[in-house]
Amino acid sequence: MTRTYKLYAHLLAGCLAATMAAEVVAAPPVPRPQTPPAVGSVYIVGGELHVGDGTVVKNATIEVRNGRIRSVAAGGAAPANAQTINATGKWITPGLIAADTGLGLTEIELEPSTRDDSLHTEDPIHAAYDAASAINSRSSAIQVHAIDGITTAAVAPSGGLISGQVAWIDLVYGDDAGMVAKAGVAVDAALGQAYGGSRAATLDKLTDVLDEARKFPQRKQAHDRGQSRKLAADFRDLEALGPLLRGQAVLTLACDRASDIRAAIALAKRFGIKLVVVGGAEAWRVAPELAQAKIPVVVQPTNNLPRSFDRIGARSDLATVLQKAGVEVVIGRPGDVHNIHNLTQEAGVAVAHGLTWEQALSAVTRNVAQAYGMDKDYGTVATGKVANIVIWDGDPFELSSAPTQVLIRGQAIPMVSRQTLLRDRYRDLSRFRP
Amino acid sequence: MRNAWQYTLLAGLCLTVGCKKTAPATTAPTTKSSTTKPASTQGEASTLLKGGRVMTATGVIIERGDVLITGDRIAAVGVGIAAPAGAKVIDVAGKTVTPGIIDTHSHMGVYPSPGLKAHADGNEATEPNTAYVRSADGFWPQDPQIDYARAGGVTTCQILPGSANLIGGRSVTIKLYPNLRSVADARFEGAPDGLKMACGENPKRVYGEKSGPQTRMGNVAGYRKAFQSAVEYRRKQQKYKQGLEEWEKNGKGKVKDRPDPPDRDLGLETLAGVLDGKILVHNHCYRADEMSLMLEVAAEFGFKIRSFHHAVEAYKIADRLARAETASSVWADWWGFKAEAYDAVRENAALLTAAGARAIIHSDSPVGIQRLNQEAGKAMYAGRRAGIEISEDQALRWITQNPAWALGIDSQTGTLEPGKLADVVVWSGNPFSIYTHAEQVWIDGEVVFEHGVTQPRTDFSVGLADGDIEAGSRARGGQQ
Structure with missing residues (x-):
């Protein structure tokens, strides 16, 4: 399910200019009221399209209309007088999707006043905590990442055993009302010592809560009448786990040690829930089981150190080992807010350690959408999908490459961020005192 | 969801609970090191x-x-x-x-992997001025991170104390030899010691609810107080040396006329070493205004800041840094994890280089240190995309020649x-x-x-x- 997308990009350009470029001397005033968005199609022509599913379309013609991809064809041509974006000699990919990020929930990590990523209560079960309404569409990080090709993010809260509901957003700067494409795509949780300082207690508690949540619909009336024993969690949290238990949302579960991953697989099987392992440093030890249970793993290729005893088996080629075993690999930067744009570097490092290029692209596009159950609308450049498209000046994973244009929901975004504006402000120091 | 950034912040600021100040070592801090070259170039x-x-x-x-x-x-x-x-x-x-790649900023060995409490030896966060400690004394040579850094082409790095303190102590420059049994096996022979200093948020956060400093005002007062003491300490030392020379010149008269040496203070001895130019200052400092202030403080007491570290806003004062001949050890793209890191730009190193200042790409991370070549690449291409001409040789110098200079070893390597x-x-x-x-x-x-x-x-x-x-x-x- 997705919302009807509003075409806000022209508005955004205005917002950016008004709020960010106030100090840029030459910034032209933005005409108001804005003209309505173009209703005609835009054609991206001439580029080499890497679809995201492993296929490549040379000299592609992509028709974008009303925020969606209307058609994709090899060769072909735009109708005369149509609005076109010439991508000749360029690479085209789906917009990259950041799994498990805190984007929009945290402006500055060490400043609590800028953070809404975590519910601060004694209770470790925050299943009903839905961060979607707290996401700041004007966070400086939105444009920083968008102009580097990240168009979509799974925004997860943090803290506790069950952190809360994950929101699927498009990086539409300034669009508070519309940027959340779907709230509650996942429930985020963590194994290890998230509860009671013990992994046994954590697993026990999670099992208890899921069990209670499964039975709660039958007990709800008694609970509402005040005739219920003490529940394993607040009734709102139990209700919030309903979609997960009905297969309408997935469980993103942070765990690294092989034994924790095995426990997670068993838990998912017992409750019939769709599981996504996040982190998974030792997932390679459990690869056959993960493959068989069709459980994707979100890995960060540069995160290769034994930084805790749960990660003793960490390795740089984790993505490759999992892929070869038939596990669906998602490449991400779990928990990151400010350097999500390095998703391309992560993908390149995975390729340097054995993943094929197209597999790595899928791992930051299609596979992310599949893992979160959003692949009907996201993850590849294909007819009917949301028109999140990036045009690159070279191999997207190479350090030398960058997007020349990013389209989000069919609209070309302004290719500026607070960072580029600060850079331009200080390029010439002659107006400052020595 | 876990916060990956916490690792990086903690690396710089890990505080050990219940960490006690150790008694002064009986041996003197020294820049002289034992020879540790692998044998056999016979x-x-x-x-x-x-x-x-x-x-x-x-x-x-x-x-x-x-x-x-x-x-x-x-x-x-x-x-x-x-x-x-x-x-x-x-x-x-x-x-x-x-x-070989050189990193001016590493906490390997003092904040090792795994991140055990028992191995957190990088911040002596017991008082804001611990000029008397040396990272060498906390260095655990069995840190597996060293192997990963070496595999990334790193041959030399500076192991710094953390940034909890205004003056965190002496650093040690090491070579990434395999098969270490103690820090002496790793020391870069002849490399000068560094002094870690820290501006801004970290010291005031660590001491704000304890002894202070609580503010940036307190921070700067702390540096000035420390270096004023060093000036006086050095004066006493010089007076003693002069007196001794005179006594010796005059034929070593009566023993009772022989001047008594002043008390030795290991912290002040370190700061006096800075005033003498023998110990190089490495100053964790993010903001342009604070770096400008620190250049003034250094000038007031007559010492040089060899390199600012992190220097997220260095691009704002690239001209001043060029004039001061102070290097900037920066990241390619880290930002936003705290207020003083909010104004980062990807072109920091390129803008510094264009202004004639000395730029360095550093890691401050056991992950980043594994691919400093890539970090330099990101910074080079960011500059080029913005129209700032950076050659491959210049970008390479960000991770070789320039850090060698900042560590005072450029005649030997880089x-x-x-x-x-x-x-x-x-x-x-x-x-x-x-x-x-x-x-x-x-x-x-x-x-x-x-x-x-x-x-x-x-x-x-x-x-x-x-x-x-x-x-x-x-x-x-x-x-x-």
Whole structure:
């Protein structure tokens, strides 16, 4: 399910200019009221399209209309007088999707006043905590990442055993009302010592809560009448786990040690829930089981150190080992807010350690959408999908490459961020005192 | 969801609970180090790296050149170098040869992996001025992170105390030799000690609810107080030395006239070393206004700041940094994790270089240190995209020659030039490509890492890395 997308990009350009470029001397005033968005199609022509599913379309013609991809064809041509974006000699990919990020929930990590990523209560079960309404569409990080090709993010809260509901957003700067494409795509949780300082207690508690949540619909009336024993969690949290238990949302579960991953697989099987392992440093030890249970793993290729005893088996080629075993690999930067744009570097490092290029692209596009159950609308450049498209000046994973244009929901975004504006402000120091 | 950034912040600021100030060591802090070169350059064995792209970090790139290594030194760099009799010749056609990478900012060994409480030895956060401690004394040579850094082409790095304190203590510059048993085995022979200082948020956060400082005002007052004490300490020392010289010159008269030495203070001795220019100041400082202030404080007391570290806003004062001849050790793109890191731009290093200031790409991270070549690449390309001309040689200097200068070892390493130590990396391709890896890493003329062949491990990994136990007694090299 997705919302009807509003075409806000022209508005955004205005917002950016008004709020960010106030100090840029030459910034032209933005005409108001804005003209309505173009209703005609835009054609991206001439580029080499890497679809995201492993296929490549040379000299592609992509028709974008009303925020969606209307058609994709090899060769072909735009109708005369149509609005076109010439991508000749360029690479085209789906917009990259950041799994498990805190984007929009945290402006500055060490400043609590800028953070809404975590519910601060004694209770470790925050299943009903839905961060979607707290996401700041004007966070400086939105444009920083968008102009580097990240168009979509799974925004997860943090803290506790069950952190809360994950929101699927498009990086539409300034669009508070519309940027959340779907709230509650996942429930985020963590194994290890998230509860009671013990992994046994954590697993026990999670099992208890899921069990209670499964039975709660039958007990709800008694609970509402005040005739219920003490529940394993607040009734709102139990209700919030309903979609997960009905297969309408997935469980993103942070765990690294092989034994924790095995426990997670068993838990998912017992409750019939769709599981996504996040982190998974030792997932390679459990690869056959993960493959068989069709459980994707979100890995960060540069995160290769034994930084805790749960990660003793960490390795740089984790993505490759999992892929070869038939596990669906998602490449991400779990928990990151400010350097999500390095998703391309992560993908390149995975390729340097054995993943094929197209597999790595899928791992930051299609596979992310599949893992979160959003692949009907996201993850590849294909007819009917949301028109999140990036045009690159070279191999997207190479350090030398960058997007020349990013389209989000069919609209070309302004290719500026607070960072580029600060850079331009200080390029010439002659107006400052020595 | 866990917060990956916490690791990085903690690395700089890990506070150990219940950490007690240790009694002053009986031995004096000293910049003199023991000799730790791997033995056996007997007979001056030679190796010729032949036919590679040689990036010297001196302004010269030889598209198809040779590097001759003899003993622990680089003997020749050029085109068509004849291999001496008996020399080993390695064909490096299609590969790139660079100087070993140097990181000015690492906490390996003092904040090791795994991040055990027991191993957090980087911040003596018991008082804001701990000039008397030395990171060398907290360095755990079995930190597995060292192996990963070496595999990334790093041959030298500075191990700094953390940034909890205004004055955190002495740093030590090490070479990433394998098979260490103590810090002395790793010391870069002849490298000066550094002094870690920290501005801004960290000290005021750590001490704000304790002894103070609570504000940036308190921070700066703390530096000035410390260096004023050092000035007075040095005056007493000089007076004593003069008196002693006079006493000796006058034929060593009565013993009772021999001047008494003033009390020795290890912290003030360190700061006096800074005033004498023997200890190089490495100053964690993010904001342009604070860096400007620190340049003033340093000028007031007559010392130099060798390098600002992190220096996220250095681009705002690139002209001042160029005039002060103070280097800036920066990241390619870290930002936003705290208020003083909010104004980052990707072109920081490029803008500094364009202004004639000395830029360095540093890591402050056991992850980042594994691919400083990529970080330099990101910064170079960000500059180029913004229209700032940065050559590959300049970008390479960000991670070789410039950090060598900041650490005071540029006469020994940091470039491919005859006479320098043979700290060399052979890369599989262009070091600024994401797909390139270090194939061979040389330190002091010895191969210390070879992709897929020689992968030394610290003790920690033994029996924990996959395959050790399964393989029984057969030693395994895999560490990845």
